[in-house]
Amino acid sequence: MEISFYLAAIVAVFATFRVVTHTNPVHALLYLVVSLLAVAMAFFALGAPFAAALEIIVYAGAIMVLFVFVMMMLNLGSAAVDRERQWLQSSLWIGPSIMATVLILVFAYAFIDGGGIGTVSGETLMAKEVGIALFGPYLLIVELASFLLLAALVAAAHIGRDDSRREQPLRNLNGSVRQPSKLEQGGER
């Protein structure tokens, strides 16, 4: 099991390095997905399959797909088709694919060789233990984390609010007052 942990960790480091160095946001995100998958594999090898599953479902699955969608939707237009074709060049997806292949080989090896869910050392932590910890000593922290999310949501909603919905005249960044145009108002309703 140890070898699978180290392989996954190496993949994670490389993928994260590419996230930082890549200039194209979509490709960087692709590497970020691989990085998160590798971290999930590392969790799995450490004997925390529940955390690994959450990592895949929540981060690699939901959040990253959302990121990619937003990134693609921001650039709609006639040039987008060309750009998407450019994004799908083999030289660009080959890196993440190789890393993902390594991960799945590691996973397969761990599964066959380890005879199911194993650990590097220590006991395996399943969903039950995680639940007991979360609703035992960490109960208050879980509740307070929800306030953290609420605060982040309120801040994001305030700053990212769509100005064109406002009825009063509003001030631009440069201080001048502008009336929302008919087109903008029509677009919202």
Added chain:
Amino acid sequence: MNLTTSHLIALLPLLIVGTTVIVVMLGVAWRRHHVASATVTVIGLNLALLSLLAVLNVTPLEVTPLIVVDKYAVLYMALILVASLACSTLAHAYLEGLDDQREEFYMLLLCATMGGLLLVSSQHLASLFIGLELLSVPIYGMAAYTYRDRTSLEAGIKYMVLSAMASAFLLFGMALLYAEAGTLSFSGLSARMSGGELSSAWTLMGVGMMVIGLGFKLSLAPFHLWTPDVYEGAPAPVSAFLATVSKIAVFAVLLRFFMTAPATGDGWLHTVIAIIAFLSMLVGNLLALTQNNLKRLLGYSSIAHLGYLLTVIVASDGLAIETAGIYLITYVATTLGAFGVVTLVSSPYQGPDAGQLYHYRGLFWRRPYLTAVLTLMMLSLAGIPLTAGFIGKFYALAIGVESSLWWLVAGIVIGSALGLYYYLRVMVTLYLHEPGESRRDATANWGQRSGGVMVLLLALAVLVIGIYPQPIISLVRSATLITAG
């Protein structure tokens, strides 16, 4: 985990503030009303403050392994709640002129207050981290609250990026400590450290990274670069909040951590913290010398003051807890007063704040009482006798001398001498002749508004503490820390 009635009583301040957040949120969802939101906020904070009397009956009490409510925590909770109250009254005066949605501000302020309350009572690295985030994340939104003004947006983004970086450091440090010790509670870490099992390089690296993370939040010397920009760009009530609540909470938990788990066994970390303290005193004061912006000047001055305060952690014995309590009380009263005056001069909101010193030129001839308050605050920041600042500085010097930390004592003396120069410069500006050009001014009836009353009360407090400190000292003395988990 069974929570009994006494546990719930110990958690009352957190529960009340949390309920207030929900009430304000539901109120906003139903109908937006600025005064109502502000009133609910103030009532909630006052109730939480009152509930501390009930909490005193059950202290010390451990609520889950993560949170301990002892008298030390209660003292800092009271300080945080008072500072939040002051900030919300200031925010009310300030936001009245904002042509935007104003009610969310109170939700963010209350959430950040909850983070502070959690931090001062945390005895576990997990609650430390969540508390720190709960304190910082709302501040991103608050700093960028008037985001149509570029400087405010810049302050928000700058604080967000750098604060996230600091959190990453902190988290990495915690992970290293956990990998070595196998526990996250302060007392567990302390037991492992005193057993000599934790002297490896990983532990020192972990503690060092945590010091970097917390040093950022406290804006100590090598990690202070964000401070002046954020203080200048953020709306004045938010700068006040950053300079008080965020500093109190982080410092209180840092002190608790170092009192419970002194990682100073081999002197390495001890030296690093002493150097950070010395640098903060010098850098803060030297950079403030040529400042022409009052908000930036206060930012640099807060760096210097945290440097003085860090002497407490370097000494970490005898008078440490008492000194920290006294110093923080005097610092908070003074800083809130100074930012309060800046807020009153800048409110109601009409574009960027009146931060430049020339905005204050000749303020005495227009608003004599407000000027008197600002003068008093400047004297207190400089540590002149008969003001609260003197008592705090006296304590810091006393603990430095008692523990023979001569370098730090020298730093405090040099820093105070430098400080006198720029605080006096501000004072001189206030009494110069009025310029002919247009300027910002407080509203005519500022003294009858809640923000003005609050500033006057703070001025009174600074004077009373300066002249007759005994009640405060005995109050702080009774706030004992529970170190054994």
